[in-house]
Amino acid sequence: GENVGLHLPTLSVQEGDNSIINCAYSNSASDYFIWYKQESGKGPQFIIDIRSNMDKRQGQRVTVLLNKTVKHLSLQIAATQPGDSAVYFCAESLSGYSTLTFGKGTMLLVSP
Amino acid sequence: DTAVSQTPKYLVTQMGNDKSIKCEQNLGHDTMYWYKQDSKKFLKIMFSYNNKELIINETVPNRFSPKSPDKAHLNLHINSLELGDSAVYFCASSRSGDLTEAFFGQGTRLTVV
Numbered sequence: 001g002e003n004v005g006l007h008l009p010t011l012s013v014q015e016g017d018n019s020i021i022n023c024a025y026s027n028s029a030s031d032y033f034i035w036y037k038q039e040s041g042k043g044p045q046f047i048i049d050i051r052s053n054m055d056k057r058q059g060q061r062v063t064v065l066l067n068k069t070v071k072h073l074s075l076q077i078a079a080t081q082p083g084d085s086a087v088y089f090c091a092e093s094l095s096g097y098s099t100l101t102f103g104k105g106t107m108l109l110v111s112p
Numbered sequence: 113d114t115a116v117s118q119t120p121k122y123l124v125t126q127m128g129n130d131k132s133i134k135c136e137q138n139l140g141h142d143t144m145y146w147y148k149q150d151s152k153k154f155l156k157i158m159f160s161y162n163n164k165e166l167i168i169n170e171t172v173p174n175r176f177s178p179k180s181p182d183k184a185h186l187n188l189h190i191n192s193l194e195l196g197d198s199a200v201y202f203c204a205s206s207r208s209g210d211l212t213e214a215f216f217g218q219g220t221r222l223t224v225v
Binding site for chain 2 (some may be wrong): 034099102
């Protein structure tokens with residue numbers, strides 16, 4: 001299958017659990033961060049973003065936390081559903097540059 | 113309506129051939145990109161265009177040549193395809209300026225045999 005040999009970090013949870021996906025970003029000067037979700041056979045899809053002047057932002061069932069001191073970003077998904085199964089990427093960018101730099105993905109597997 | 117569409121979705125070709133992937137966006141964005149996703153799912157920027165002008169060209173072999181006939185289109189032409197070019201290629205677009213998310217197409221899975 002498509003995922004054989006991927007060796008992506010994987011988080012396996014039960015339906016209804018809360019999930020936390022972590023990301024260490026690379027550039028301490030980055031000031032804009034996005035979480036993307038990529039389902040099998042599809043392109044990355046925007047979930048939520050956060051600017052560096054914030055440390056927390058909430059969306060529908062999702063929360064992003066930013067810790068600039070340790071260059072860490074996390075995505076919390078409440079009441080995880082099987083439809084949340086996908087690869088999740090964090091991305092960073094820097095003021096003056098529109099290009100996003102992606103981190104390594106994390107695969108989230110949700111069992112019913 | 114598809115916001116960022118790229119064709120073809122799958123492309124299987126022999127080494128040494130020349131091929132093109134087309135991308136169109138109907139979001140009215142000024143900036144378009146090509147990203148390459150390898151077998152480990154790592155996404156890396158290849159090119160960035162703003163208003164038809166090349167603004168970023170990461171260390172991509174010159175066998176890869178992007179062409180932007182207008183700001184809604186950014187095509188990728190690849191000459192003399194090599195086995196290592198096998199990957200999924202994503203087109204994306206965003207508004208001008210920074211601190212803005214990119215919208216991605218569905219990807220083109222290129223397999224070079």
